[in-house]
Amino acid sequence: MSRVWSPLQRAWRQRALVLALARRELLARYRGGVLGFLWSLLNPLLLLLVYATVFRLVFTPRSDVRPYALFLFAGVLCWGFVSSALLDAAETFRANGPLLRKTTVTPEVFPAVATGARFAHLVLALPVLAGAIAIAAVTGRVRPDAAALQFPLVLVLLAAMVLGLALVVSSLSVHFGDVRDLLANLLTLTFFLTPILYPIEAAPGRLRLLFWLNPFAPFFVAVHESAFFFRPVPASAWVGMIVWTILALAAGAIVFERLRDSIAEEA
């Protein structure tokens, strides 16, 4: 039974390398830019500014999700992590072909790096989210409380599920040239099927059951509950998150192990 998890075990043993490569990824990305590391803060800040402007001036959001810019911000940041990590994972073996072919590095490292680097990205943007919440709190539009402490745990579970999916996506992309394109379309579709732009309450009651088939749904329900409504995350969402995380990690480990041998040959 424990052999199912061996890709995860191998990635864990190489965690020092995963961290170093993820750090390299971030350093290399920002060192080229003029604004350097500040860029990682500026990007979500601009996003927030756009949402705040557009949804104040153009649309009138539902009354239960005001300030809507703040509601959107937490979800869109997290979704940004999901989609960029998976798209990176779909390319990681091609991008790291020389390392795979010429060094003894274990291939599990690369989807882990893709996930880790994008997660670090998300974590670096959290001060901007915290600042936005603080401003909204000062003006009395939200009342943050201890429920916000659930948010980091939600993020950790989300990262674990994304790692599982990254293992699936990365190993499949070695064999199939169109995985990234399919994934990009699938992500766009999922973005709208997941309660990111809207609270789950906005979905018609009879469709709500379907949301539990969407692995991302409980995560974004939990993101909104913990980082916007500041309410306890419902038990059903916790169960959903944990079940989907375990399933994704298991699927990732199994698919990866099945295709692992050919990665260094095909990448």
Place this chain on the structure above:
Amino acid sequence: MILPLPAIDVRSVTKLYRRWGRKRSIGTFKSALLSGRPGRALAPDEAIPAVTDVSFAIAPGETVGVVGPNGSGKSTLLKLLAGILRPTAGSVAVRGRLAALLELGAGFHPEISGRENIEINGLLLGLSRKEIARRFDEIVRFAELEEFLDAPVKTYSSGMAVRLGFSIAAHCDPDVLLVDEVLAVGDEAFSRRSLEKFAEFERAGKTLLLVSHDLGLIAERCHRAIWLDRGRVAADGPAGETVTLYRERVAEREAERRAQPGTAAPAERALRVGSGAATVEAVRLLDSEGRPSARLLSGAPARLVMEVEAPERITDFVFGFAISTVAGATVFGSNTTIDGFEAAELSAAGTVILDIPSLDLAPGVYSVDAAIHARDGSPYDYRRDVLRFEVSAERAAAGVWSPPHRRWSFSEGIRWKS
């Protein structure tokens, strides 16, 4: 006596490379899903053996070379030993810390500094962060990159990058080091330094496996060499012997490619001119034991035999032999006139024998011409490239001539390692 466990133990290893045919190199996931059997799309159409049933064991402290032509499976073997590839059948065991130098600086990222690259490369080679920190200064000193440590690697010259890559690998202190042709890069000074480092490894009792096309290097540096041919072990023994066998086979293949050695060249290739007043019926090359042979050892005796026939009695005739390289340069030529015989009479058939007490030719493939002609040079029967043979030698030599008793002398002040 207890034998030490081998540092490298390879048992009946076979590696098949899977090839996905069907008009595509990369399939689409969409079509795999639509076919209804996504698992099927992952099954290869054919499998190409890169390494077949290879077994050997290398004791700790041995320095072993691997030779063989391109495509013989050398790099696949190294990757199997390094664990980059998994064998399709058989088992590979490596005892101790392994480092593989398949490409210097394979893990460098151009945008980040030398300092950060040292850390990542060290981790890739299996060092812990602590070990890297401990060896850091020495790595930098050996690579001579103190001033450039904080510059991004993209600003390094290729020589600098190669030095850094080698320095990291050399200082990761492996028990087993696999090296693939990396000495081919870098300038002479770097090659010398890396060879010194290898010698240091050897003295420290480390196991070294070296893949190289530089046969001289293998013969000189290794105790033992394994010759891989089409994925199989063709020879495994003392480096000098294996290299000689391999060289012979290369020459043989070369000869096969050009013509069948030891027999008359195909008619359209043989050049035969002459009036026919006398004819060369057959030409043979005999070895020291008098057996017809197409393969001779350099320095051994050889005998050239020509069967001649004259339909009518003639009184003006010269017999001659010439030996040339397959490229066409004559390396020897003589005839009965040059060697002081004066013709009197040739009638019916006869046999002409030229004995060469010591065939001092360098290893290679040679071609024989045989002729009967008149004193003025007009040919009765001149047969070019009538025979081919191959010379092998225990010691390699460049060129065509290999003097049997060469001796070097040196003045004082020049010393050699025993």
